[in-house]
Amino acid sequence: MKILDRVTVILARKGTEVWSVPSDATVYSAVETMADRAVGALLVTENGRLVGVVSERDYARKVILQGRSSTDTFVREIMTPDPITVGPCATVNEAMQVMTDNRFRHLPIVDDNGKILGVVSMGDLVNWIISSQDETITQLEHYITSQYPC
Numbered sequence: 001m002k003i004l005d006r007v008t009v010i011l012a013r014k015g016t017e018v019w020s021v022p023s024d025a026t027v028y029s030a031v032e033t034m035a036d037r038a039v040g041a042l043l044v045t046e047n048g049r050l051v052g053v054v055s056e057r058d059y060a061r062k063v064i065l066q067g068r069s070s071t072d073t074f075v076r077e078i079m080t081p082d083p084i085t086v087g088p089c090a091t092v093n094e095a096m097q098v099m100t101d102n103r104f105r106h107l108p109i110v111d112d113n114g115k116i117l118g119v120v121s122m123g124d125l126v127n128w129i130i131s132s133q134d135e136t137i138t139q140l141e142h143y144i145t146s147q148y149p150c
Contacts, residue, residue: 007091007107009092022046
């Protein structure tokens with residue numbers, strides 16, 4: 001069943017390219033990168049190490065709604081520090097549970113050495129599960145409509 005697949009299967013399909021910004025980047029440049037890459041969040045790194053996640057939601061709540069300037073505010077001021085991560089052996093179901101329990105939409109996948117392997121979004125997980133359900137429905141329809149010898 002696909003919800004028991006490992007998150008690395010999703011990464012293999014979508015790619016492992018990770019978009020990141022340094023913590024001393026301006027929020028403006030981070031939002032610009034999100035727009036250019038059509039993503040809703042970026043990993044925040046310092047010296048190749050994951051230190052946070054910054055999202056469109058962070059921008060909306062911590063810059064726009066507070067009347068701050070995106071060109072004068074640094075990513076480190078609005079990012080979610082020390083983000084929750086999962087390892088490559090985590091299942092789709094486990095990843096979805098972590099994201100649901102903690103109310104966020106982007107989950108970094110890291111190995112035991114802290115190397116960033118990729119990011120899965122809630123949308124990635126939902127699409128994976130829907131695909132699984134579609135396959136199950138097709139199999140059941142085939143089973144139900146199959147002809148059996150007398």
